[in-house]
Amino acid sequence: MSSESDPREPKYYLVKRHLLELIDTLPPGSLVPTERLLTAELGTSRTTVRQALGELVGEGRLVRRQGSGTYVAEPKITWPLRMTSFTDQAAATGHSAATQLLESVREKASEDIAGKLSIRAGAATYCIERLRLVDDTPMAVETSYLSAARFPGLIKQLRKTASLYRVLSEVYGCQPVEAEETIETAAASPREAELLHTDTGAPMLVLGRHSFDADGKPIEWVRSWYRGDRYVFVAKLSGR
Numbered sequence: 001m002s003s004e005s006d007p008r009e010p011k012y013y014l015v016k017r018h019l020l021e022l023i024d025t026l027p028p029g030s031l032v033p034t035e036r037l038l039t040a041e042l043g044t045s046r047t048t049v050r051q052a053l054g055e056l057v058g059e060g061r062l063v064r065r066q067g068s069g070t071y072v073a074e075p076k077i078t079w080p081l082r083m084t085s086f087t088d089q090a091a092a093t094g095h096s097a098a099t100q101l102l103e104s105v106r107e108k109a110s111e112d113i114a115g116k117l118s119i120r121a122g123a124a125t126y127c128i129e130r131l132r133l134v135d136d137t138p139m140a141v142e143t144s145y146l147s148a149a150r151f152p153g154l155i156k157q158l159r160k161t162a163s164l165y166r167v168l169s170e171v172y173g174c175q176p177v178e179a180e181e182t183i184e185t186a187a188a189s190p191r192e193a194e195l196l197h198t199d200t201g202a203p204m205l206v207l208g209r210h211s212f213d214a215d216g217k218p219i220e221w222v223r224s225w226y227r228g229d230r231y232v233f234v235a236k237l238s239g240r
Contacts, residue, residue, distance in 0.1 A: 015042055015052035023061055023072050030072045032062065058203050060229030073229070077134065081235040083176055083211075085165040090134055099162040100131040102141075102195075104155040106148055113145050116210055116221040124148035126155055128164070131195055132224075138196045139231070144222040168219065176211035176219050181235075183207055185228065192225050203228035 015038070022032065033041065038049045053070060056062040063073040080089055090097035105127050114121040125145050132140040144164065146154060151174075157167045168174045186206050193200040207224040 011044055012048045012051040012055075015044060015049055016055060018042060019052055019056055020061070023056075026072045028072050028074045032070050032072065034069065058229060060227075076230055076232045077139075078232050078234055079226075081181060081207075081233055083179055085163055086132055087163060095134045096136075098133040098136070100133070101128070101158065101162065102131055103127070103129040104158060106155070109145075113221060117145065117147050117218050119147050119149070126151070128155070128158065130162070140224045140226045141192055141195050142222055142224045144220050146220050164220075174213055174219060177214050178216075179209050179211040181207060181209050183233065186225075188225070188227075196225070196227050198227055198229075205231065205233070207233075 019032070019038075026032070035046050035049050035053065038053075039046045042049070053062065057064055057070070060073055060076055062070050064070050077095070078093060080092060082089055082092075084092075086099065087097045106124055107127050108122045109117065109119055109125045111121045113125060114123060117125065119125070124147075126148055128144045128146070130142050130144075131138055132142060148154070151168070151172055154167065154172075157171050158164065161167060165176070168176070184206050186204050188196070188198055188200055188202045188204050190200045192198075192204065193202060205226045205228045207226065209220070209222050209224070211219045211222075213219055
């Protein structure tokens with residue numbers, strides 16, 4: 001490590017910067033030196049090296065394989081944020097998409113969900129949980145809430161076709177034209193970790209989408225959990 005580094009930088013960050021320089025010279029899938037080798041090469045403690053490696057794994061620059069070692073990760077997938085179906089979003093970036101219906105139940109709306117759907121608390125809603133896959137790899141866990149009174153028989157229709165937007169359009173004549181989207185971070189619960197093939201507590205990107213029809217009436221409230229180490233979201237903004 002260079003002696004010209006800022007002395008205020010913590011030791012692990014110096015190791016991290018060294019590793020980033022190394023990663024930039026290696027193709028995805030390359031094995032990086034072991035903790036023991038890095039400790040000897042950089043003249044620092046194993047704890048410091050482990051912390052630097054851990055951060056790079058969390059950021060998606062490295063990936064650990066149990067019993068094998070630590071490798072340079074594949075580039076993150078760029079995912080556009082658009083008012084379109086999941087399948088169309090995948091196709092726009094050159095990927096194939098698939099959806100698994102995990103759970104679909106009818107339940108009473110909480111005050112929060114009722115407010116988002118403009119229905120009374122306790123009114124019937126559909127809670128639909130789906131696993132999204134891109135190129136056969138689990139990408140996101142989505143939980144959607146819709147009014148049962150507005151979309152009667154929705155769950156039956158979804159079992160015929162996995163595309164919610166297609167069902168809304170073709171069966172109910174309803175199409176989302178506007179949405180409010182939020183993005184926040186959270187740690188993966190054991191369930192999300194299992195479904196998305198990551199570790200419990202791993203960093204997640206949580207998207208909340210509140211969609212509306214042409215009359216401004218709410219259609220759906222959905223929360224989506226994505227692996228924070230695998231995806232980059234892109235949104236186009238305009239000053240017009």
